Amino acid sequence: MIRALTLLAAAFLLAACGNDAGEPPSRAPVDMAAWEAETVFHASGNPARLEDWGQFRIEDGRLVLAEGVVPYGLNTALFSDYALKLRTVWLPEGAAPAIWHDTETFDFPVGTVITKTFYYPRGGGGFETVALELDPNAHFDGAALDLSAVRVIETRILVRREEGWAAIPYVWNDNQRSTRLARAGAFVDLTLLEAGGRSGALSYQVPDVNQCAQCHVTNAADGQVRPIGPRARHLNGDYVYAHGEHNQLDHWREAGLLTGGPASAGAPRNAVWHGETTLSGMALEAAARAYIDINCAHCHSRTGHARTSGLYLEPSDPVGPAFGVCKPPIAAGRGTGNRRYSIVPGDSQASIFTFRMETVRPDAMMPELGRSRAHSEGVALVAAWIDAMAGGC
Amino acid sequence: MRAMWRAGLAAFSALIVLQACGQQSGETRDISDADREYQHVLMEALLDAAPGSVIEIPAGVFVIERGLSLANVDGVTIRGAGMDETILSFAGQRAGAEGLLVTSANNFTIEDLAIEDSIGDALKITGSENVIIRRVRTEWTRGASTDNGAYGIYPVLTTNVLIEESVAIGASDAGIYVGQSDNIIVRNNRAEYNVAGIEIENSMDADVYGNTATNNTGGILVFNMPNLPRPGHGTRVFDNDVFENNTRNFGHAGTPVANVPAGTGILVNSNDDVEIFNNRVARNRTANVIISSLHSAGFSELGVESDFDPYPERIHIHSNTFEGGGNNPDGMDLQALRIALFGPTGRIPDVLWDGYVDEAKMVDGTLPDDLRICVSGAEVLNADGPGGYGNPRIVTAEHDCSHAPRAAVELPF
Incomplete structure (x- = not known):
């Protein structure tokens, strides 16, 4: 009381x-x-x-x-x-x-x-x-x-x-x-x-x-607002409905919400990741790419707002210079964190990528909107992925 | 060794030491008595803007606590009562990567106001056609400091851009920066105490004239950077006053401009079709003009897309007035070069070139006339970057040529 x-x-x-x-x-x-x-x-x-x-x-x-x-x-x-x-x-x-x-x-x-x-x-x-x-x-x-x-x-x-x-x-x-x-x-x-x-x-x-x-606005050329989540690869997983667990794509088609596309087993599918930090190998790679996809690629694409940076982070983009490997920044300002390249293979601590995920300064952080805290699990995931890469710059 | 730019480990550690020593040179404007209510009115006005809207901002100092934005609406004008009368202060900004972000807004005009002390860029305009920025001041009021935001006036991915009679002070990257844009006029502005005063990057057809660039680290820069959706070429830099750009480099390590030597007047890097004429260029302590390629900027070759052309070609420097400069270049390497070639009281010649040439384009051991760097009325020093800076030499006679004058940029408004 x-x-x-x-x-x-x-x-x-x-x-x-x-x-x-x-x-x-x-x-x-x-x-x-x-x-x-x-x-x-x-x-x-x-x-x-x-x-x-x-x-x-x-x-x-x-x-x-x-x-x-x-x-x-x-x-x-x-x-x-x-x-x-x-x-x-x-x-x-x-x-x-x-x-x-x-x-x-x-x-x-x-x-x-x-x-x-x-x-x-x-x-x-x-x-x-x-x-x-x-x-x-x-x-x-x-x-x-x-x-x-x-x-x-x-x-x-x-x-x-x-x-x-x-x-x-x-x-x-x-x-x-x-x-x-x-x-x-x-x-x-x-x-x-x-x-x-x-x-x-x-x-x-x-x-x-x-x-x-x-x-x-994932395509700056047409300026249209669009949902980001409702895409096949993000939805292709099981969901616990009131009536039981079911693949979402299958459920949407059964409920008349969606038409077309392959069966869920053959459809694009991003990794399921809710904060695990002990992944390695293929699972680490898949989770990191899924995380970067949903957190970064709505801007970092050839049509998105961050196309000015030349850093493209969509799932179809190869992990090369345009994905940040040994890529010098363009207009990052404080966002460099005094680091020289977006991704230094094998060294997340030297990579701008992780600096911008960790900082909470509005002019340096990524994403630019929607957080005042670092996502420590997400940073750990991407850092582990970069640290597992071979090579250097 | 990299003689031309500040890159390399030595310059890097020097920067870090500088940053550790603190950079603040003044006090940020005190906004404790400023208006805090008007920001809500302005935010609503920006959200409600319709095609043709004129948003008038009265005189006064207005505290803005979150980044402002205007998006997806054409024909909007934002107008203050003067760049010293209407002041939007972001000294208490809590959110947003820019002061004012304008996105996909064609036929946009902003005039007669100041944007001060934003956390990040002051005024960013992206993806828009027909943009006029007139009598706008962007300033970090504490003066040159690494804590300042990166860009002052920053149109990017724009077509038909006019920036005139504006003032940019204190940017930790570039005061006025036009990137990845087409058809650009930057005229009669003043850029002071920025790392780069005025910078044209990966852009096509720019006229930069009637400006004053002083007390920056580098005065006027014409750049191409790799890995961008589009390269640029075609800039005229003329009738500008570019003097005493001798402020120590306070850029963020890792940014391209952090490697620009203090005391650079005009710098062309990896860009083609640049005509530099009728400028008054004076007392820039490293060199009044530097022509260089990305090879001198100190970046890993692994991160450069293979289709990038790093060589500056079809450069024409003529009819300028030079005075002093080159007497105290930034960095040990250039200082040693100066003394070795010109003696303790000598100076670096007015045009310093890193010496990189695209050998694939050579015919019988020389570049075709059409691609050459032509200089008249100034001495040229080839620093011999390709030879490891082993044989720096005066090459003025080799650059005695000219290119046809470039056409003036015309805007449709």
Whole structure:
């Protein structure tokens, strides 16, 4: 009882002083009816709340997926300050299924809504204290997220409209039952509890709408925002649905979400990696390439924003000079870390690649957005891969 | 040994020592009393920008805590009340790799404002056509420091770019840098206390004129770097004042410009079709003009794509006014070279060339006239890089030739 009161007081304090987005803190009473009962495709505009989309409802302290909303996971995922992510996809009644592509994002029909909800397990103590957890599905049972166990930070919507995809970010209010539109982004100050009882400050950044585009415009020539995750190689793995475990590509085809492409056994497939640091040989190579793919290649491709660097990190790119081997930097500035080449085979400590993954200075770190912490497991993975390479520069 | 550039272990360890000694030369602007509310208004305005929008920023000092961005909208103008009146200060920046990032925005104009003390690059414009940057100041207010962001004014992958009457101060890489772009005019700007004052890299058809470049490590640079989607060629550098670019190199080790010797006036590296004329080039202590190839830059050959052409060709230097310089070159190797060839009070000639020639293109032991480095009105020193710097010599007579004048760059606006 006393603990609950303390938590409540802390929440109020936060509400009074937090909120970097310049919007008034939410003091409205929780209105459950505010969550739209039916899934809705908003063909234009920026609805004021996530509630307006009907993709979720709140029931018995749980965030429940609406009928027809399908959760999914990626074999290896983008690192976002250790946030866990609940990803969903929904196609309107009667819409044609998405069309298969071997390497690119599937071609989804108008009306598609993809959501990504960022959350942390609660760490005990104050509302701002959250826990580091590597299990990507913690507190999600395939149908609902247990809100008593987590702190939800934000939900991003990608909606496929007639004119293309739009990105719309929502920040969760401190009552954890309602949200607000946050086109200008926000900072959320957290304390992250790590293994061994250590804790550290974490300045979580909700991106603004233009920052969404920095990652999601994967082809700068057409300037179109696109989803990044829903590609064959990221989805080709098993997922634990409410009804049981199933290959995602097979499930999507059975559920009418996807059409075309080879059977999952013969389809492209990235390694499954959620933080293991003891890999070697082929498994190490596959995990490192999968990690670099999902964390770097949306910009570091021939069409992406980082094409200016001449560093190409897509899965089809050979590990040569254009992948960074003995490649001098172009416009890295402080990002060199006083190192001379992107990758020095056999020496991760001399490689710019790992320096830029480790640093948290905004002008030097990679990726440029989406983290205020180093992903120590990811750094260890890529470092091990570089250290295992033969040769030098 | 690498006589021409600062690369190699000696220069590297020297840099690290320099960095350890601290680099700060002044105080960053105090923003404790500056406006912190306006940033939200500006962010919303940038998000809501529609084709043809004019975003007017009033006079004042405005604290901006996260990188600003404008994306995928054409015809936007951002206008302040003057480069000393409207100041966007990023001294308290918490996120974002740039001050203002402009992406895929054609027909874009930014004018009459200052961007100060960003964590990384100040103004980066990428993937856009018809870009005007006018009377914009980018500055790190503490002065030359390795802690400053890399680039001041930084259009990259752009077509039809005009940068005029702007000021760039304190960049730890280049003050004004145009990269991987086409059809460029950089005129009547001032670049001071940057590692590179003005740099044109992997770009086609640039006119750089009427600028003042002083107190940089290197004044005006025309570069090609390997492994980029596109090489560049075709730059005119004329009517500029390029003097006393003698600031010690405070670039980040590992960056290409960190190897540029302090006291470089104009530097052409691995670029072709460059005409340098009517400039006033004075008192740059290493050399008033350096012509070099990537071979002198100290990078591993393993990391260079095989189709890269490292040789500077069709270079024409004429009608410039030179005064002083070359008297105290940066680095032991060049200092030793100066004393050995010209005596204790002598100086490196106005044009210093590393001597690399593409032997595959030679006919009967010489380069075809069309490819030569032509110099008139200045002495040329061949440092003999290919011979391990064993036989440096004055070769002025061998470069007595000329190329047809390059055409002026014309912009469609």
